Amino acid sequence: MEQGKEDLKPLSVAYIADMTYKYHAGHYYSRFLRELRDNRLIAGVKCPKCGKVYVPPRIVCRDCFVRMEEFVPVSQEGTLLAFTVTNFHYIDTTTGEPKKIPFTTAFIKLDGADSNIVHRLDETDEKKIKAGMRLRAVFSNNRTGDYFHDIDHFSIVKDM
Numbered sequence: 001m002e003q004g005k006e007d008l009k010p011l012s013v014a015y016i017a018d019m020t021y022k023y024h025a026g027h028y029y030s031r032f033l034r035e036l037r038d039n040r041l042i043a044g045v046k047c048p049k050c051g052k053v054y055v056p057p058r059i060v061c062r063d064c065f066v067r068m069e070e071f072v073p074v075s076q077e078g079t080l081l082a083f084t085v086t087n088f089h090y091i092d093t094t095t096g097e098p099k100k101i102p103f104t105t106a107f108i109k110l111d112g113a114d115s116n117i118v119h120r121l122d123e124t125d126e127k128k129i130k131a132g133m134r135l136r137a138v139f140s141n142n143r144t145g146d147y148f149h150d151i152d153h154f155s156i157v158k159d160m
Ligand SMILES: [Zn+2]
Pocket: 047, 048, 049, 050, 051, 052, 061, 062, 063, 064, 065
């Protein structure tokens, strides 16, 4: 079959999905979510061989390949490693609703953790945000076992 210009033109496919979807979070992530919901604790898991702490918890150390079973709390404060401020129309992939813009996504290393997390930062003026800033988790009062809800957002620590 000979390829003409028409073959290179992308096609559009209409697709509307309205479905409720649930999945099992697994034992380790479930424990992480329960600690957030019930105790306002951010839980990690510690490698018995190298001592690295992973947040959220995972079963096997990525460096040592050994099973990790010691759950440890980490700090609710940490350091901002990187961020992006989104200023364009955006659909929340969880709810399907348009997100309120602008919003800031932060890449954070919590004190006591050796891995990093992603969450929302409540400052959207990029002139006021710098990598290396100290951040603190702000929890929702009505927690439900949802990472992006139970930790509502992170705020810049101003009392340093
Ligand atoms: Zn290890």
